[in-house]
Amino acid sequence: MRLYTYWRSSTSYxxxxxxxxxxxxxxxxPVHLVRDGGEQKQPAYTALNPQAGVPTLVEDDGRALTQSLAIxxxxxxxxxxxxxxxxxxxxxxxxxxFALAISCEIHPLTNLRVLKHLTGHLGLSEDAKLEWYRHWTVQGLTALEAMVAGHPDTGDCVHGSTPTLADLCLVPQMYxxxxxNVDLEPYPTLVRIDAHCRGLDAFAAAAPEAQPDADT
Amino acid sequence: MRLYTYWRSSTSYxxxxxxxxxxxxxxxxPVHLVRDGGEQKQPAYTALNPQAGVPTLVEDDGRALTQSLAIxxxxxxxxxxxxxxxxxxxxxxxxxxFALAISCEIHPLTNLRVLKHLTGHLGLSEDAKLEWYRHWTVQGLTALEAMVAGHPDTGDCVHGSTPTLADLCLVPQMYxxxxxNVDLEPYPTLVRIDAHCRGLDAFAAAAPEAQPDADT
Structure with missing residues (x-):
């Protein structure tokens, strides 16, 4: 398999x-989302993934799979x-x-292409962009905390003691x-689960800083 | 089962x-998304769905399910x-x-709470709001058309001849x-599939105009 990825992309993570x-x-x-106007927009890549985003997983038989949750x-x-x-x-x-509450309510509003549109096309200031980021993130994390705090199925992970699709989305979102610089103090359950998961090898090895294209 | 819904909400649809x-x-x-500042934000409803959105499906045993795709x-x-x-x-x-390309790339950027934030909080004009709506919708529909046009698995529906999760998302998005007033001419495959599905009883009965709370 081949994974087209960007180190800091939450969905690749x-x-x-x-x-x-x-x-x-x-x-x-690696598909660099900024360099050369965004490598994800180049025809060789959009032929594989018309959505012009990462990640794309290409199976050994050549089939290209898109959308992180579907993958x-x-x-x-x-x-x-x-x-x-x-x-x-x-x-x-x-x-x-839980996974969709991140993937449909927070991430789409706060990802790179949207932030770039705000400062570029709409001419928003850097401060207004950050306020936008925090507005949707705080609204989303508040709902997520309410979904897990005190819930009988919440454990070391979002659901029980082993990682699920929910944790795969939570950890990149918290990153x-x-x-x-979003204040995470109001979300103690999310902070606890995130810390637990980041301590697991599978999560640590997937962290942005551990990727071959880190800091590019 | 009880479905908390709003007639014009794509996700309820x-x-x-x-x-x-x-x-x-x-x-x-019915949960009216505008009246009284939005009935979805009232405590009686957020106790059921902390995400303060529709739909919520409440099972006969009282469990509340959220997020349309998860439901x-x-x-x-x-x-x-x-x-x-x-x-x-x-x-x-x-x-x-395909379903996620709508649910994560188009709908979150163009739904009511975001459009209201643009004109309210950011003070954008009605024209700028419509331009935002069309920008993300056109970008998204262009990718969706590329995903289905000429693909061997595309049939009367997005995948073969019977409706799937993909069509459940497509028809409300096209509505x-x-x-x-987005020009749909550049998306002939999507238009064809949408028309086919809307001709099916299950889709027709689910249309916004056919709901008890229509036009409220």
């Missing part, structure tokens, strides 16, 4: 964790152990809802929030 | 289609016939990627694009 948890290796192909669900179906989802439908719904 | 395709009935509880996957697991996903992992990945 999710898939790197999933691969590590499954004990799978994929050749990493993680695919990996979970093709390589079921260890599972990334609980076995019961209610638990699966809880985990997916991102720290990068933009 | 997705779940209504899923319920209809499965032949399931749920009591509809649809749950319904598909608990009521497997007819299936909302293909049987093969590659097909499932393709359908989920939304028409509402904001």
């Amino acid at each position: 999710r898939v790197r964790i999933a691969l590590n948890l499954k004990g799978l290796s994929a050749e990493q192909v 993680c669900e695919y990996l979970d179906e093709v390589h079921p152990h260890p599972p990334l989802l609980p076995t019961d439908a209610a638990g699966r719904a809880r985990v997916r809802a 991102n929030a720290r990068r933009f | 997705r779940v209504r289609i899923a319920l209809n395709l499965k032949g399931l009935s749920a009591e509809q509880v 649809c996957e749950y319904l598909d697991e608990v009521h497997p016939h007819p299936p909302l996903l293909p049987t093969d992992a590659a097909g499932r990945a393709r359908v989920r990627a 939304n694009a028409r509402r904001f």
